[in-house]
Amino acid sequence: MTAFALNHMTVARISFAALLDLAADLGCIGVEVRNDLAQPLFDGIDPATAGAMAKSKGLRLLAVAEVKRFNDWSDTKAAEALALMQIARAAGAEAVSLIPRNDNQGMGNGERQAALRVALKALKPMLEDHDLIGMVEPLGFEICALRYKSEAVEGIEGVGGKGRFKLVHDTFHHTLAHGGDFFPDHTGIIHISGVVDQTVTLGQMTDAHRVLVDGADRLGNIEQIAALQALGWAGPVSFEAFAPQVHASPDPAAELRASIALIRAGLARKAA
Secondary structure, eight states: OOEEEEEGGGGTTSOHHHHHHHHHHHTOSEEEEESSSSSOGGGGOOHHHHHHHHHHTTOEEEEEEEEETTTSOOHHHHHHHHHHHHHHHHHTOSEEEEEOOOSSOSOSTTHHHHHHHHHHHHHHHHHHHTTOEEEEOOOOSTTOSSOOHHHHHHHHHHTTOBTTEEEEEEHHHHHHTTOOOOOTTTEEEEEEOBOOOSSOOGGGOOGGGOBOOOTTOSSOHHHHHHHHHHTTOOOEEEEOOOOHHHHTOSOHHHHHHHHHHHHHHHHHHHHO
C-alpha cells in the first residue's frame, strides 16, 4: 500500500506539534520539516527533543528542508549546509533537502553541469559524516539551473554519489519540465500537489497554483505515482501544497483524508 507523508508547507500555519498530530491521525509514515516558514524550524524546539516527539508518534523525520541554491557553491553555502546537517542529525532525520538556484543564472550548457558536480562533490563527504541522504529536487521552471532529473542523475553518478543522493520526484515540477524519464533507483520521495485552475498555461503555473490532488487535477499525479510504482519504486508520497487557500483551510485533516482516498482509489484502478 502506498505510504503517505506530510510536508509542513501543506499546513504551513500550524505548529510542529500539530503537524505531528495531524500526520499521525492521517496514518502517515512521516513528515518533512522546513526552515522557510513563518515560524522557526521545529518552532524553536531543540532538534533532539523535536525528533523524540516525532518518534513518540510513530513518525519518521523524512527530511529537513532546505539548503537553497545548493548548486551555487561557496564557503558560505558550505557553512549553511553543515549547519542544517547538524540540526538534521541531532533530530534523527533521514535527509536534508537540496534546492537548486532558480534565478535564471548559471544556465549555460556545460556551466550548469559543472556547477552541479562541484556542489555534489563537496556535499558528499559532509552527508557521509552525518549519515544523511541529500535529497536533490530539480525544479521544472524555465529559469532553474537544474530543471531535469536526467541532468541530476548524471551529476550524481558522475561523483559516485548514487545512494548518498536521492531525487525528489515532484509531480508539479516533472510536468513543468515536460515530463521525461523516471528514475526509480535514484528516487527517494515523491512530492505531490495538484493544479486545478483551468485558465493557466503550463508556463504560467507557479507554486501558488499548487493545491491538494482532487478529481480536477491537471498534473497527472496518479499516473506519475503509478508509473514509478510499476517500475518497482515503493517509497513515501508526500503532500507539498503551496496554495494560500490550502494553508487557510478550516479542516485540513478532512481535505487531506479525501485526497488520500482519491489517490488510493485511482492507484487501485491503475493496478487492476
